[in-house]
Amino acid sequence: MINKKVANINEALQGVSNNMTFMLGGFGLSGIPENAIAELVNLGVKGLTCISNNAGVDDFGLGLLLQKRQIKKMISSYVGENEEFERQMLSGELDVELIPQGTLAERCRAAQAGIPAFYTPAGYGTEVAEGKETREFDGKMYVMEEAFKADFSFVKAWKGDSAGNLIFKGTARNFNPVMCGAAKITVAEVEELVPLGELDSNQIHIPGIFVQRIFQGEHYEKRIEQRTVRQRD
Numbered sequence: 001m002i003n004k005k006v007a008n009i010n011e012a013l014q015g016v017s018n019n020m021t022f023m024l025g026g027f028g029l030s031g032i033p034e035n036a037i038a039e040l041v042n043l044g045v046k047g048l049t050c051i052s053n054n055a056g057v058d059d060f061g062l063g064l065l066l067q068k069r070q071i072k073k074m075i076s077s078y079v080g081e082n083e084e085f086e087r088q089m090l091s092g093e094l095d096v097e098l099i100p101q102g103t104l105a106e107r108c109r110a111a112q113a114g115i116p117a118f119y120t121p122a123g124y125g126t127e128v129a130e131g132k133e134t135r136e137f138d139g140k141m142y143v144m145e146e147a148f149k150a151d152f153s154f155v156k157a158w159k160g161d162s163a164g165n166l167i168f169k170g171t172a173r174n175f176n177p178v179m180c181g182a183a184k185i186t187v188a189e190v191e192e193l194v195p196l197g198e199l200d201s202n203q204i205h206i207p208g209i210f211v212q213r214i215f216q217g218e219h220y221e222k223r224i225e226q227r228t229v230r231q232r233d
Contacts, residue, residue: 001196004164004214009039012187012215016040016152019047021051023179024062025149027053028081029224032061035189035217036110036154041068049073051148052189053175054105055085067091067187075148077101081226100128104143105175111182112210113212117146142157153183156217157206160190161199173205181210189217 006012013036022040026032040048041064048071055074056062065071066084073095079085088094099107100122110118119142123129133144155176158169166188168176179184193216 001227002163002208004197004208004211005162005193006197006213006215009035009189009215009217012189012213013039013043013152014043015185016043018045020045020151020225021049021149022051023100023150023153023183024050024052025153025174025176025179026061027171027174029056029061029222030170031156031168031176032056033156033187033189034061034152034220035215036187037061037064039062041065044068044070044080046070047072049075051075051104051150051211053077053101057081057223058084060221065191066094073097073147074097075104077104082180091195098128105178107145107148108175108178108182110145111149112178112180115147117144119144128226136210139175144191148182150183151185153179153181153186155186155188156180157188157190159194160188160211160214161194161196161208162214163196164211164214165199166190166206166208166211166214167199167203168205177206180206185212186210187212190214191217191220 050071063082075097077099091098103122123140124141124143129143157166159167188211
């Protein structure tokens with residue numbers, strides 16, 4: 001019987017070391033691998049390259065790694081909510097590669113599918129295309145983008161089983177699915193971990209073939225990045 005369940009977060013992150021490249025799922029603070037990020041902070045690994053849609057906020061998500069100066073390079077599409085990120089970027093302490101959001105997602109998906117590169121019109125004629133191959137198709141110019149290469153992918157799902165099959169819930173089904181299987185090792189943390197056979201096969205979003213390690217997380221804070229409410233009349 002296939003069993004990818006690991007006992008705890010320490011076992012899940014075995015092999016993590018300095019100067020690695022990590023993918024981290026989530027969008028804003030929705031669906032981020034909170035347990036994995038907290039353990040990376042505890043381990044104190046440094047010189048990291050992190051691929052994530054955003055960089056968290058100052059005291060949560062990837063912002064915790066930035067506070068400890070553990071990240072040397074961020075590859076993201078949006079970073080506007082993190083003052084420490086801005087400070088490190090402007091001071092030259094942090095290397096930053098900003099990518100159109102669709103391109104970021106497709107570079108993850110390409111890695112997941114084993115596709116080395118693809119062409120996209122996004123970014124042609126801008127700084128995004130500098131130093132990259134361009135090519136015309138049917139009268140329109142495209143930029144060649146290479147698939148990401150990462151050591152670990154850390155994702156968060158709502159529910160999973162011991163074989164690594166995953167179900168995502170709501171807006172947490174964002175960058176997490178395309179990062180599964182897009183690195184050498186995919187570590188999935190879930191809110192509920194069940195025995196093999198208990199998940200409805202028609203509801204599974206990512207099959208276990210894309211996951212190497214799975215564990216049940218705990219103490220999910222699930223912060224809201226910005227709460228906007230309407231004023232009462």
